[in-house]
Amino acid sequence: MKKTAYIIVLCMLTSTIFAQQYTRFECGTPDGAGMDRLIRNINNVNSLESRGVQYLPVTMTLLAQDDGSNRVDEASALDAFCALNENFASIGIQFYLHTQGGFRYVDDSDYYFIGKDGSSNPASIRIPNTINIFVSEVFNGGPGAGSCTGILGFYSPFGDYVAIDKCTVDSESFALTHELGHFFSLQHTFRGWENENYDSSNPTPTTVGNNIRVEFADGSNCAIAADRICDTPPDYGFGLGWNSCDYTPDAFDPDGEPVDPDEENYMGYFFNCDQHHFSTMQGEVMVADIEDRTFTGGSPNTASVTTQSVLTSPINGAISPPQNTVLTWEATAGANMYLVEVNRLPNFSPSFTVHKSVATTNSLTVSSLTANTTHYWRIRPFNEHYVCTDFTEGASFKTDEATAVTPIEAVESFDVYPNPANRNETITLEINTLDPFDAEITLYDIQGRTVLNFQQYFGTGNNLAELHTANATAGTYILKVSSENGVLCKKIVIGN
Numbered sequence: 001m002k003k004t005a006y007i008i009v010l011c012m013l014t015s016t017i018f019a020q021q022y023t024r025f026e027c028g029t030p031d032g033a034g035m036d037r038l039i040r041n042i043n044n045v046n047s048l049e050s051r052g053v054q055y056l057p058v059t060m061t062l063l064a065q066d067d068g069s070n071r072v073d074e075a076s077a078l079d080a081f082c083a084l085n086e087n088f089a090s091i092g093i094q095f096y097l098h099t100q101g102g103f104r105y106v107d108d109s110d111y112y113f114i115g116k117d118g119s120s121n122p123a124s125i126r127i128p129n130t131i132n133i134f135v136s137e138v139f140n141g142g143p144g145a146g147s148c149t150g151i152l153g154f155y156s157p158f159g160d161y162v163a164i165d166k167c168t169v170d171s172e173s174f175a176l177t178h179e180l181g182h183f184f185s186l187q188h189t190f191r192g193w194e195n196e197n198y199d200s201s202n203p204t205p206t207t208v209g210n211n212i213r214v215e216f217a218d219g220s221n222c223a224i225a226a227d228r229i230c231d232t233p234p235d236y237g238f239g240l241g242w243n244s245c246d247y248t249p250d251a252f253d254p255d256g257e258p259v260d261p262d263e264e265n266y267m268g269y270f271f272n273c274d275q276h277h278f279s280t281m282q283g284e285v286m287v288a289d290i291e292d293r294t295f296t297g298g299s300p301n302t303a304s305v306t307t308q309s310v311l312t313s314p315i316n317g318a319i320s321p322p323q324n325t326v327l328t329w330e331a332t333a334g335a336n337m338y339l340v341e342v343n344r345l346p347n348f349s350p351s352f353t354v355h356k357s358v359a360t361t362n363s364l365t366v367s368s369l370t371a372n373t374t375h376y377w378r379i380r381p382f383n384e385h386y387v388c389t390d391f392t393e394g395a396s397f398k399t400d401e402a403t404a405v406t407p408i409e410a411v412e413s414f415d416v417y418p419n420p421a422n423r424n425e426t427i428t429l430e431i432n433t434l435d436p437f438d439a440e441i442t443l444y445d446i447q448g449r450t451v452l453n454f455q456q457y458f459g460t461g462n463n464l465a466e467l468h469t470a471n472a473t474a475g476t477y478i479l480k481v482s483s484e485n486g487v488l489c490k491k492i493v494i495g496n
């Protein structure tokens with residue numbers, strides 16, 4: 001007989017409140033990272049016309065401390081992933097979440113502060129042949145690192161992964177897109193000026209930084225200067241320290257010709273732009289880089305999730321047992337994953353989240369809720385590629401009196417079959433126990449009403465008991481086996 005885990009333990013994730021504040025993204029990718037690949041890719045570019053959409057596997061690792069704390073909010077990670085696919089759509093590159101169940105979770109304080117002295121290098125836990133994105137808090141020697149200022153992301157050319165601070169993981173920031181540009185060998189449009197200040201009162205030098213040629217306004221040296229990309233105009237680091245998307249001060253190249261940067265380029269440093277883009281050649285270079293890499297991960301589900309989910313139960317304040325609340329909803333077309341959130345407040349304030357996890361079916365059992373309390377829940381359907389659908393409206397339920405939930409230790413196995421069952425089918429409860437015990441058996445419907453209740457003795461060894469459910473209507477039920485030593489629970493579904 002199949003030994004089933006009968007107490008579902010789901011970790012309680014408590015999110016912290018993030019003040020909505022303007023965070024200026026600064027990149028810690030070392031100058032020249034992937035430069036050899038860039039030069040090779042430039043020599044291998046092909047037109048992107050008539051090229052179809054290519055799907056690339058991403059391992060998005062959401063790091064937490066040892067105790068599971070401080071992880072980025074999954075909804076923010078989905079928002080950022082949605083934006084990433086939108087930003088790469090025009091060049092026919094799309095990403096999908098390669099990990100079963102969406103995100104990869106690593107709870108390890110040694111890895112949590114990426115780049116901090118003494119921290120473990122995430123390169124050692126990357127998943128090969130996928131694009132590895134690590135989300136936590138980034139330390140990279142920048143000012144104020146770890147406090148949502150300074151360097152908030154980087155591409156490691158040695159580890160071939162992207163690290164991104166959770167502060168800049170949302171639907172608005174282009175930080176992730178910028179770092180993926182580095183991953184695919186792109187340099188900053190202002191390459192060479194990362195640590196230099198342009199000064200219009202002095203002649204513009206012909207080289208900056210680590211002996212990098214300054215790009216001329218007429219493009220005459222574009223193939224060997226700055227980012228080596230000829231359809232991005234010169235940028236002498238104008239974005240850093242400039243807070244609008246329209247750069248207006250006079251600036252001149254080494255020949256004294258006026259320079260006008262492309263403020264909306266993803267590989268620049270301008271902020272507060274309504275939109276950003278990659279140039280045509282940047283797109284071609286990235287595709288050449290992809291063609292030189294090996295990706296494995298199978299074919300993603302590429303359906304869109306365009307309809308919103310319908311929450312089925314419990315809703316409208318229905319009563320639910322706190323130790324096992326079974327949340328059910330209608331399967332959503334195109335979706336194979338659902339981010340499920342249970343919160344104490346109807347506005348789903350992050351600091352009142354009591355449960356959040358990804359379900360891969362249209363039902364989830366949440367344990368250990370507070371008794372006698374109103375809760376609110378909602379879901380966000382998605383699949384490995386399409387993650388842009390928002391949460392449903394919230395629904396409410398109320399937990400009833402708590403009963404202690406300790407498993408009956410002597411029980412070796414606990415099964416109910418058939419499950420799901422048809423309406424007039426006999427349902428059998430099978431328990432194998434090392435020690436005998438007396439139990440009260442109760443079947444509750446989803447509103448918490450008792451539909452069946454009887455006493456049963458279980459002797460040492462295997463025991464069968466019949467559940468008389470002939471009068472039960474179709475729906476989801478909770479079976480509870482209570483003894484003085486503990487409680488066993490199982491969800492039972494009765495069909496039509």
Ligand SMILES: [Zn+2]
Nearest residue numbers: 027029178188
């Ligand atoms: Zn950068």
